Amino acid sequence: MPALDYPPPLQRLIAQIKSLPGLGPRSAERLVLWLLQDGGRVEPLMDALSDLVARVHACDECGFFIEKGEDCSLCHNPKRQQKIICVVEQAADVLRLERSGAFHGLYHVLGGKLSPLDNITPEDLRIESLLERVKVLQAEEVILAVGSDVEGEATASYLNDLLRSAGLTVSRLAQGMPAGGGLDHVDELTLYQALQGRRSV
Amino acid sequence: MPALDYPPPLQRLIAQIKSLPGLGPRSAERLVLWLLQDGGRVEPLMDALSDLVARVHACDECGFFIEKGEDCSLCHNPKRQQKIICVVEQAADVLRLERSGAFHGLYHVLGGKLSPLDNITPEDLRIESLLERVKVLQAEEVILAVGSDVEGEATASYLNDLLRSAGLTVSRLAQGMPAGGGLDHVDELTLYQALQGRRSV
Numbered sequence: 001m002p003a004l005d006y007p008p009p010l011q012r013l014i015a016q017i018k019s020l021p022g023l024g025p026r027s028a029e030r031l032v033l034w035l036l037q038d039g040g041r042v043e044p045l046m047d048a049l050s051d052l053v054a055r056v057h058a059c060d061e062c063g064f065f066i067e068k069g070e071d072c073s074l075c076h077n078p079k080r081q082q083k084i085i086c087v088v089e090q091a092a093d094v095l096r097l098e099r100s101g102a103f104h105g106l107y108h109v110l111g112g113k114l115s116p117l118d119n120i121t122p123e124d125l126r127i128e129s130l131l132e133r134v135k136v137l138q139a140e141e142v143i144l145a146v147g148s149d150v151e152g153e154a155t156a157s158y159l160n161d162l163l164r165s166a167g168l169t170v171s172r173l174a175q176g177m178p179a180g181g182g183l184d185h186v187d188e189l190t191l192y193q194a195l196q197g198r199r200s201v
Numbered sequence: 202m203p204a205l206d207y208p209p210p211l212q213r214l215i216a217q218i219k220s221l222p223g224l225g226p227r228s229a230e231r232l233v234l235w236l237l238q239d240g241g242r243v244e245p246l247m248d249a250l251s252d253l254v255a256r257v258h259a260c261d262e263c264g265f266f267i268e269k270g271e272d273c274s275l276c277h278n279p280k281r282q283q284k285i286i287c288v289v290e291q292a293a294d295v296l297r298l299e300r301s302g303a304f305h306g307l308y309h310v311l312g313g314k315l316s317p318l319d320n321i322t323p324e325d326l327r328i329e330s331l332l333e334r335v336k337v338l339q340a341e342e343v344i345l346a347v348g349s350d351v352e353g354e355a356t357a358s359y360l361n362d363l364l365r366s367a368g369l370t371v372s373r374l375a376q377g378m379p380a381g382g383g384l385d386h387v388d389e390l391t392l393y394q395a396l397q398g399r400r401s402v
Binding site for chain 2: 003004005006007008009010012013016017020021022023027029030031032033034035036037042043044045046048049050051052053054055056058065066067070073074090091092094095098099111
């Protein structure tokens with residue numbers, strides 16, 4: 001007799017959940033079995049998913065998520081500085097920076113970072129619209145708040161070349177010691193950069 | 202101004218995904234943002250979920266999953282031994298035992314284990330239908346293939362009391378050394394049980 005397996009619809013859902021970021025085959029199986037355990041666990045999830053598709057999209061300007069039919073509270077807020085744009089990789093980075101309370105200008109979500117190995121080229125990122133916005137807003141400074149990994153550095157360097165020629169200030173986030181940590185908790189490169197970037201007190 | 206956050210439909214989905222087993226707030230957020238990144242990632246997931254609800258349910262007899270309208274390939278297979286029932290906690294355990302190739306009888310999925318702390322009492326498990334099946338099938342042996350954690354032991358002990366009075370053989374899985382592992386890879390309790398259960402060769 002053929003080896004026993006789950007019914008095909010269940011196998012398909014496990015395969016699909018397995019392909020989501022952060023989930024492996026075992027956690028996908030456990031999750032799907034949990035969904036099946038009581039009848040009423042799948043419908044609320046489906047409702048929330050369809051609600052998401054129907055009501056949320058990315059703002060054409062900054063790329064952060066907004067409800068359809070509503071104005072972006074970031075782009076259309078006259079209290080925010082209109083001449084300084086902070087470029088981030090992901091929408092989640094906008095929230096992180098907002099929570100820090102240190103920035104009151106406009107954001108621009110790239111939607112990723114340059115990564116030739118993953119086939120992510122400048123055309124895949126929201127770079128065209130960044131250049132457009134810089135022109136329209138007559139921006140004075142662009143802060144490249146991208147990661148300091150290899151892809152982040154490459155992205156920052158690429159954007160710097162493009163933006164410098166437009167004649168505005170381009171800056172990056174400071175690198176150094178994280179808040180509240182001792183020297184025993186940081187790696188050598190971070191320590192090197194913290195030394196290089198030391199400030200007189 | 203109020204603190205920036207994701208639009209409500211997005212927040213709701215994150216909250217829902219966060220409540221799934223094995224997912225925390227950070228992985229839920231990352232997962233939902235990933236779903237939003239390209240337009241077409243949510244629909245296939247919704248299709249697979251609705252397919253699951255529409256086409257899969259638990260077999261009334263063994264509790265394993267079957268496609269609606271189809272016979273259970275475990276319960277309605279004359280080649281399987283009909284007088285021996287293996288009791289497991291979850292449907293996934295059926296697959297694990299089948300893959301081992303060591304059992305050719307019938308299964309019975311309890312749907313959990315007794316756990317007073319989680320408010321799981323005998324009424325929440327498929328115990329009534331187990332006793333019914335034991336009678337109908339005139340079973341000769343019931344193997345309690347539940348876990349050896351506290352709740353598993355309690356469940357086995359509870360079922361043993363019920364079944365012994367019905368006058369049939371009740372057995373449990375052997376405990377001892379896992380296959381292919383040395384003494385340095387097992388804990389003391391496992392070693393104790395392996396010694397207690399030693400067999401002459």
